[in-house]
Amino acid sequence: MDLNADLGEGFGHWTLGDDRALLEVVTSANVACGYHAGDADTMRSVCAAAASAGVAVGAHVGYRDLAGFGRRFIDVAPDTLTNEVLAQLGALSVFARAGGTRVSYVKPHGALYNALVRHEAQADAVVDAVRLFDPTLAVLGPPGAVWLKRASVAGLRVWHEAFADRAYTSAGTLVPRGEPGAVLRNPAEIAARCVQLATEGWVRSVSGRPVRIAADSICVHGDTPNAVEIARAVRVALEAAGVVVARVESPLRHARQVG
Numbered sequence: 001m002d003l004n005a006d007l008g009e010g011f012g013h014w015t016l017g018d019d020r021a022l023l024e025v026v027t028s029a030n031v032a033c034g035y036h037a038g039d040a041d042t043m044r045s046v047c048a049a050a051a052s053a054g055v056a057v058g059a060h061v062g063y064r065d066l067a068g069f070g071r072r073f074i075d076v077a078p079d080t081l082t083n084e085v086l087a088q089l090g091a092l093s094v095f096a097r098a099g100g101t102r103v104s105y106v107k108p109h110g111a112l113y114n115a116l117v118r119h120e121a122q123a124d125a126v127v128d129a130v131r132l133f134d135p136t137l138a139v140l141g142p143p144g145a146v147w148l149k150r151a152s153v154a155g156l157r158v159w160h161e162a163f164a165d166r167a168y169t170s171a172g173t174l175v176p177r178g179e180p181g182a183v184l185r186n187p188a189e190i191a192a193r194c195v196q197l198a199t200e201g202w203v204r205s206v207s208g209r210p211v212r213i214a215a216d217s218i219c220v221h222g223d224t225p226n227a228v229e230i231a232r233a234v235r236v237a238l239e240a241a242g243v244v245v246a247r248v249e250s251p252l253r254h255a256r257q258v259g
Contacts, residue, residue, distance in 0.1 A: 001198045002217035002248045003235060004028035004140070004161070006060055006109070008046040009037040009069075009223060017222035023049050025231040027247045028056040028217065030107045030140075033088035036062035036070025043092055048099035056247045057096050058140060061088045061126070062109035070110035071177070078125035085129035093133075104249070105138040105159065106130050108147075116147035117173070123147035127154050138248070143214055144172070159248050162197055162215035164190050164234050165224050170205040172213065181206060183221075187230045191237035194218055198243045216248050 007023070008031040009016045016037070023029060029050045032038030050057050062070035064084055076084070085106075093103050108116055108126065116123045123146045130137055131154050138157035141148045148158045165184045167175040175182040184190050197203050197218065202210045220231045238245050 001215070001238060001243050001245055002027050002056075002159075003220070003231065003238075003245055004030055004058070004107075004217050005220045005227065005231060006030045006032070006222045007050075008032045008042045008060075010042050011037055011039050011066065018228050019046055019222065020049060021228045022220075022222055022231055023053045023055050025228070025235050026055060026220070027245060028058055028105070030058045030060035030109075030219075031092055032060050032062075032109070033092045035064045035084065035088055036060075036066065036068075036109050040091075040095070043095040044098055047092070047096045047101060051096075051099045051101035056104045056249070057092070057101050058105040058107050059089050059092045059103050060107055060109045061085050061129075062112050065111075068111075070112065073111045073115055076122075078121045081122055081125040082129045082132070085126055086133055089129065089133045103134075103137065104247075105140050105157075107140040107161070113141065114174070117142060117145045120146055120150075123150050127151050127156065130156060140217060142173075159216040160214055161217045161219055162203070162213045164194050164218050164220045165227075165230055166221075168203055168205045168211050168213075170207045170209045170211065172205075172211045175206055183224065185224065185226060185230075187226065187233035190230050191233040194234045195237050195241045195243070198238055199241055 005026045007019045007029045063074045127150045139151045140159045143160045
């Protein structure tokens, strides 16, 4: 199982989360590309640190919405969205290369992530951007999302994701952040939930019903106040349960799984 976190979400003098500590735990880093958060200094620093830690770098692309932290839906024209995603991929790719690594995958952020579950025009726009920039990149998102279906048809590699610290509805979607209990904070409970997800393929929804989720990667949000504690608890619990925690494309992970 891959373990990813949203990193590089500071901007200028403002910092958010403990990127250095999380890079000691996770196997993939979703790095903000300057549109919802992040700046040139932060992108270069996080990419270099990820390279040193052997952590995969992913482009955490979002709406052009610094004021709203990318958590507000924007009805942007598809052609514009394609160009804005291309701009973000180009920026992060430069800093990844300067830091001694490369962008391996693309994961949308916030409101864009949620929109691409069903919004066909924006889904096609993001798929077009990835395909035009580098068709060897993988894409990461929730099972059943329209954009992942379109990405698969376009020949892109698709990875499915589940969330360690977010509650699910009985329909398998995330509980909106504004609702009570949407964000989980107890490390022990989250860790047990992630072991169940990795070994049995399901989690319990807020209504108590089991929800099937087939995931390649589990996400811990870097801006959760105790994100480092959560990530460590999840990794320890997964490894104690015999789950190989490694990058999705890691030869060791797949060799262990097959064997």
